[in-house]
Amino acid sequence: MKTGFWRGFGALLLAFAAGQLGPQLDLALLAHAGQGVSGLYVLVTRLAILELVITLALGASLSVLAARGERSGQPGEGLRPALLLAAGVGLPLGLLGGLAGYLLLPRLLSGDPGQVVTALAALPWFFVAAPLRLLNGCAAFLLHARGEGPLALRCKAVELLARLLLGVALIQGLGMGLGGCFITGLLLNLxxxxxxxxxxxxxSSGQPWWPRRDWRSQALRGCAWESQRLLAIQAFGLLAVALFAAERFWPPAPGRLDAFSSALTLALLVFAPLSALLRFLSMRLAASPAEAHPEAIRQVTHRALPVAVAVAALLALSVHRLGALYGQAGPWWTTYVLILAVSLPVRVLGNLRRAQRQAAGQFALVGRLDAGLLWLIGLPTLLAGLAMNSPLLAYAHLVLPELCILASLQRAHTKQPEFC
Structure with a gap:
């Protein structure tokens, strides 16, 4: 493995965490202003879930293409078309989100006409910024793919500081509330x-802005498959919460929903570094020849797997302390945390294989396996576990699909057509 292989991983990991600071800052400013619109902020921004998924998916696809350009001795190839493509994809997403807002918000807020007026007045400022948010998100991925992760972090730090100062001026100084919050976001994204x-x-001096047809097709196909993968995971999570909430259909189990909700929050925290690892390795491997991938995966496994096992052991040993922190106890809590711990090493190995396939452009293979096996295996075990009041069976969806995905990725033929 080359010296400096891991250089940039810390920056990418911090970037994933820093991405959550902007909304937290907005909520703090809105809450301090005392206008009672924090709930509206969450509601409006949740309408942009598709935009978030597309940003992650397109950023993943474009970063792999950019890393390949670096490997081929053509640094900067595809950067300008990537920016143009991101902005172009963001335009219809902004229109779609705005239309969804105008249709859904009056129904969701039908009990409070004042909140409807406030939300609809602020809505245009949020969705006009959609192309800019998508462009910035993809550009950040491109910086990381080029080894400029620290620059991306500095840019984010400056943006957060400016968000604080401008937010204080517009939200609190001028009393613009939710609209001021979204205007702040628009100006900063611009x-x-x-x-x-x-x-x-x-x-990328000297490179064309307009994307070539084959390059554009590769980028959009990779984005489509990665979007499908991410949406399938999000949809499964939402359905799982809905099934746990539908308690009248299952045998009574006090505290089952609360335990699951708290454990799910813990799982999101634990899985966050794995998402950063997947993105980092896919970019790193895409920047190296395919024949070097098996050795790189072997060496990364030797380093990452012991860390995953150590974290898993720490989780298992801390199950009751974590329960005290989250205010949870009982089998529906302890079983989730223990299975989560067992799944960690498997998920690390799975993400190494995902990264190897995505670096080769096999987004379709990864997308089909992740979406298909999660639903084909995870949903029946979840339903059976709830029906039988068995936490062990219900939470098997954390590890059984992942084991099957790992085995399938290891068996998959390495010469799968690129970006198929």
């Missing part, structure tokens, strides 16, 4: 987009 576009355009 400034960030201009700077990132200028920086990446300079890094």
């Amino acid at each position: 400034g960030t987009a201009l700077w990132l576009t200028r920086h990446l355009a300079r890094a």
Whole structure:
């Protein structure tokens, strides 16, 4: 493994965490303003879930293509088309989100006409910024793919500081409330987009802006399959919560829903570094020849697997302390945490294989396996566990699909057509 292979992983991990700070800052400013619109903020931003998924998926696809350009001795190839493509995809997403807001918000807020007026007045400022948010998100992935992760972090830090200052001025100083919050986001995304576009355009001097047809097809196919994978996971999570909430259909079990909800929150925290690992390795492997991938995966396994086992052991040993922290106890809590611990090493190995396949452009293979096996295996075990009041069976969806996915990825033929 080359010296400096892991350089940039810390920056990407911090970038994933920093991405959550902006909304937290917005909520803090809105709560401090005392206008009672924090709930509206969450409701409006949740309408952009598709935008978030597309940003992650397109960023993943574009970063792999950018890393390949670095490997082929053509640094900067595809950067300008990537920016144009991201902005172009963001336009219809913004229109779709705005339309969904105008249709859904009056129904969701039918009990409070004042909140409907406030939400609809602020809505345009949020969705006008959709192309800019998508461009900035994809540009950040491109910076990491080029080994410029620290620059992406500095840019994010400046943006957060500016968000704080501008938010205080508009939300609290001028009393603009929710609208001021979204105007702040629009202005900051505009400034960030201009700077990132200028920086990446300079890094690809002489390259065309308009994407070639084959390059565009590869990027969009990769985005489509990765979007399907992410949406399938999100949909499964939402359905799981809904099934646990439908307690009248299952044998009585006091505290089952609360235990599951708390454990799910813990799982999201534990899985966050794995998402960063997948993105980092897919970019790193895409920047190296395919024949070097098996050795790289072997060496990464030797380093990452002991860490995963140690974290899993810590989780298992801390199950009761964590229960005290979350205010949970009983079999529906302890079983989830223990199975979560067991699944960690398996998920690390699975993400190494996912990264290897995505680096080779096999987004379709990964997307089909993740979506298909999660639903084909995970849903029946979840339903059976709830019906039989068996936490062990219900929570088997955390590990059984992942084992099957890992086995399938290991068996998959390495010469799968690229971006199929």
